[in-house]
Amino acid sequence: MSELASYSIQAVFFALVAVVVVSRSKKTDLYQFALISIWLIGVISIYARYREDQVLFYSNDQQFHRQVIEYYLPEEGFQLSAFIGLRYLLTIPVYLISLLGFNEMLVIKFFQLLSLLEIYRTSKRFFTSSQIVVKPWHTVLFAGPIMIFMSLLALRDLLLALFVIKFVFGTSSKQKALGLTFAFLLRPHLGVALIIGALIAHFFIRLKPRLKLLNLCLISLFTYIFGSITYWFGSFVQRGTEIKQPENLFTQLKFTRLFANFFGLQFLTLRGGDDTVVALPNIFLLVSRLIFMDTFLIPMIFLYALFAHTKFLSYQKVSIFLSFIFFYGVVSQTSYNSTRQNIPFLACMGLLAVADIEHFRKIKAKVAPKLLMASR
Numbered sequence: 001m002s003e004l005a006s007y008s009i010q011a012v013f014f015a016l017v018a019v020v021v022v023s024r025s026k027k028t029d030l031y032q033f034a035l036i037s038i039w040l041i042g043v044i045s046i047y048a049r050y051r052e053d054q055v056l057f058y059s060n061d062q063q064f065h066r067q068v069i070e071y072y073l074p075e076e077g078f079q080l081s082a083f084i085g086l087r088y089l090l091t092i093p094v095y096l097i098s099l100l101g102f103n104e105m106l107v108i109k110f111f112q113l114l115s116l117l118e119i120y121r122t123s124k125r126f127f128t129s130s131q132i133v134v135k136p137w138h139t140v141l142f143a144g145p146i147m148i149f150m151s152l153l154a155l156r157d158l159l160l161a162l163f164v165i166k167f168v169f170g171t172s173s174k175q176k177a178l179g180l181t182f183a184f185l186l187r188p189h190l191g192v193a194l195i196i197g198a199l200i201a202h203f204f205i206r207l208k209p210r211l212k213l214l215n216l217c218l219i220s221l222f223t224y225i226f227g228s229i230t231y232w233f234g235s236f237v238q239r240g241t242e243i244k245q246p247e248n249l250f251t252q253l254k255f256t257r258l259f260a261n262f263f264g265l266q267f268l269t270l271r272g273g274d275d276t277v278v279a280l281p282n283i284f285l286l287v288s289r290l291i292f293m294d295t296f297l298i299p300m301i302f303l304y305a306l307f308a309h310t311k312f313l314s315y316q317k318v319s320i321f322l323s324f325i326f327f328y329g330v331v332s333q334t335s336y337n338s339t340r341q342n343i344p345f346l347a348c349m350g351l352l353a354v355a356d357i358e359h360f361r362k363i364k365a366k367v368a369p370k371l372l373m374a375s376r
Contacts, residue, residue, distance in 0.1 A: 007047050010102055014110040015040040022117055027124065031139060032117055035148065039113045042152040043106065055105060055154065059340065062105060062154040069095045069104045089185045090156055108154035115158035116151045119143060119165060123351055126169050132358045141301070141350035144294035150343060156186050157340055161347040167194055168316055168348050183344070189234065189330045190344060196223070196230075197323025205315045212310040216318070223322050224258075225249060227329020234330075246333060254332055261328060262303060264295030264339050294350070295339050302349035305356035312359075320348045 015036050022032045046054050055062040068091045072082075082088070090108065098104040120143040127134050150157050163186070166179030184191025200219060209215040228246035235243075248254055265286075289295060306317050324345045331337050 003051065004044075004048055007103055007106065008044050010106055011040055011043050011047075014106065014113075018110070018113055018117065021114065022121075025121065027121075031143075032120060035116060035120070035143070035151070036113065038148055039109075039116075039151050042148075043109050046152060047106075058153055059155060062108075065091060065094075065108060065154055066104060069098060084185055084188060087156065087186055089182060090159065105154040109152060112151040112153065112155065112158045115162040116143060116147055119147070119158065119162050119347060122162075122165055122169065126351060127354070130355055130358075132355065138354045140294050141298050141354050142347060144350075146292045146294050146339070146343065147347070149292065150340070155340070157343045160186055160190060160344040164190070164194065164344040165347055165351070168320060169351065189231075190327060192230065192234070193227070193323045193327040193330065196226070196326045197319045197321070200322050201315050201319035204318055205313070212313060213307065216307075216310070216313070220322065220325050223325045224329040224332075227326040228333055229329075230326075231330045231333040257332070257337060258328055261337070261339075261342060262296075262299040264289060264292070264299070292339075294346070298346045298350045298353060299342075301353040301357070305353055309356065309360070314352075316348075317352055317356075320345060320352065324349075 018036045018039075019033070022028050022036070046057055050057050055066050065087070068086045072086055073091065073095045078088070078092070079086075090111070094104055094107045094111070097107050120139075123142045124134055127138075147158065147161070160183055163179045163183040166175050167183065168179075170176040170179055180191055180194055183194060200223060204215070204219060225246070228249055232244050232246065302317075302321075306313070306321055324342070327341075327345070328337075331341060
């Protein structure tokens with residue numbers, strides 16, 4: 001049997017498992033089956049084109065996962081000190097499943113698919129609790145093109161997005177604690193960002209400042225600076241490096257890159273060399289934004305919802321916004337800045353954007369008849 005045939009059979013098997021998983025719910029819909037179908041076609045197509053070099057497609061972070069599973073775990077075994085660095089939360093389950101003969105990278109992609117399906121299910125449950133009827137266009141903002149594309153890759157981004165959603169929208173303390181813990185174990189500075197954002201948002205909402213917009217801007221600036229400082233402290237704790245002052249905090253490049261993050265255009269601010277995130281021409285990346293429209297629609301709509309309706313600021317809005325600002329402060333001290341890093345935030349921003357749109361649509365629907373009657 002050829003490698004492609006073997007890989008395809010495994011992919012079909014995992015797709016069928018996903019079908020069984022979603023079919024157990026009475027609220028299963030066609031979109032979930034569409035996600036599974038796209039995933040099946042996508043992962044087989046990528047393997048057919050690249051074979052084992054699929055780990056280099058889009059992000060070589062996939063190659064790191066393969067090295068951990070194929071070399072470090074079987075050769076060096078489990079080491080508690082490497083739990084975070086080697087992403088044991090992901091790599092150990094994949095390694096154990098791969099012992100049954102499954103392709104390691106395909107197993108990770110399957111976990112990504114399951115995460116996407118759970119993100120979709122959790123989002124619909126959130127909307128139902130908020131008495132919002134999910135419309136087809138809503139899905140672009142929480143389970144759209146970029147999320148679907150990420151499910152085709154052997155990365156950790158959709159798992160992180162799911163954990164962040166569980167932390168922000170979890171209905172119990174247990175869900176929130178597990179979401180935060182798992183996010184921290186897979187990406188520590190993301191976990192720290194969630195904690196900082198949640199704490200500052202808690203006090204901001206409780207204090208009820210009069211000039212909300214001004215105060216939110218000032219707190220955002222403080223959070224960005226704090227994130228930049230935290231990077232060097234974290235580097236000292238993890239690697240024993242010297243604690244330095246944050247570099248180029250208020251340069252045009254840093255703020256340009258921050259705003260580019262809200263439009264999915266970080267690649268335009270990169271200068272090449274170590275800053276290169278994706279080795280593709282800028283024109284290609286710009287055109288790709290027509291497909292991955294959610295990379296700029298989500299943050300743009302979320303920003304509008306946040307700043308245009310400051311009288312209705314919610315804890316969740318402020319929390320995820322400040323978490324993102326803190327996170328950017330951390331990564332601003334590195335050469336890594338990409339849309340992929342922001343996906344955990346985009347997932348939450350999308351949910352909050354849809355909720356905001358529908359909330360004010362309902363208000364207008366109630367007010368319009370009264371205004372019409374008053375005009376008569």
